[in-house]
Amino acid sequence: MLTLSSQSSTLVSKGGDKKKNQPSLVHQCTLMGKPMPPSSSASSSDDSSKSPIPPAPPPLPLRGTLQQPSEKxxxxxxxxxxxxxxxxxxxxxxxxxxxxxxxxxxxxxxxxVSGNRVTGTLFGYRKGRVSLSIQESSKCYPSLIVELAIQTNVLQKELGSGMVRIALECEKRPDKDKVRLLDEPLWTMFCNGKKNGYGVKRDPTDGDITVMEILRAVSMGAGVLPGNSEIEVPDGELSYIRAHFDRVVGSKDSETLYMISPEGNNGPELSIFFVRV
Incomplete structure (x- = not known):
């Protein structure tokens, strides 16, 4: 509780005579019974005690640094x-x-023979499903994200064998209902000739964008990112592999992505086929 009291100052001489100075009003601030040093303004003290300035919030992670794909x-x-x-x-x-x-x-x-180069990223938790992200460059928003029907640890074992062929197939539609090949919502997935299930095209989530933001400066490589331990307790780390891919358009019903390995590197070979049959 903040109280404001006033009293006249009095001087006592050696002879015991009390000598009063000119009356002056001395403000003393008492907080919960303890005197506080006088302040220049009681109202400012009142405001500062009732509404202290909160500390500045910690800086948020970088968001919004990805660029929109260029319209060629x-x-x-x-x-x-x-x-x-x-x-x-x-x-x-x-x-x-x-x-x-x-x-x-x-x-x-x-x-x-022909094609353009894109950035491809395969990422996912160890026992979760792998997601494929296609970007015009590592600094752009994903133009395509497909959740594949294979777990991350299984794909890592396949890549360890040196050659991986992923085929994503979908059925042809009537001409009036046809969409762009990479806009198909559902795919039947085969990995090295074995059917795994269905791949699903989806919109980028906040988690996807966060991963792309973290990997913005990475053009090629593989590694592990710390994940959300509150959600993924046993498998909190997120694995990724990023590389340049040559995109070859065979027709309106077939496209292929060929992973480009660095010169002189005997790394795994990865090809991803999109086919409408």
């Missing part, structure tokens, strides 16, 4: 039609007279 200008229709017709012809070798499939050569190495 479409090429003229005549050029696009010409390229689509040109790609439909098989490439014939003069010796064996066999068509060479796009992206595959006889020596087992990938040689890409």
């Amino acid at each position: 200008k479409k090429k003229p229709k005549v050029i696009r039609v010409f390229r689509s017709v040109f790609r439909s012809f098989p490439i014939i070798t003069p010796v064996c007279k066999l068509p060479v499939l796009q992206g595959i050569s006889l020596d087992g190495q990938h040689r890409y």
Whole structure:
């Protein structure tokens, strides 16, 4: 409780005579019975005691630093039609007279005829399902996220074998109901020829964006991120692998992502096929 009292100051001489000074009002602030030093303003003391300034909140993690994917200008229709017709012809070798499939050569190495480069990230908790994120670059928002039908620890074992082929298939629709291939909501997933279940396309969650924000400066690599221990108590760490992928568009019903390994690195080979059958 804050009280305000006033009294006149009195001086006592050596002879015992009391000498009063000019009357002056001395303000003393008493807080719960204890005198406090006088302040310049009682109202300011009152305000400061009743409403103390709260400490500044801790800084929040960086958000909103990802960029929107650039809207690339479409090429003229005549050029696009010409390229689509040109790609439909098989490439014939003069010796064996066999068509060479796009992206595959006889020596087992990938040689890409065309396509653009994107950033792909596979991430997930050890006993949780893996999610695939496709970005124009590591600094952009994900343009596609597919939750795959395989656990993270199982995929890590498959990658340890050196070669992984993931095929995502969906059924064709009538022409009037057709959508862009990567906008299909549901996929049947095969990993190295074995059916695993269904992959689901979904919108990026806050957790997905947080992971992409943390990995914004990572262009290629693999590692472990600390997870939310309150939610994932036994498996609180989140594993990830990020790499550049060559994106090859075969047709409106087929696209392929080929992981690019650093030069001279005998790392795992990973290919992801999107097919409408």
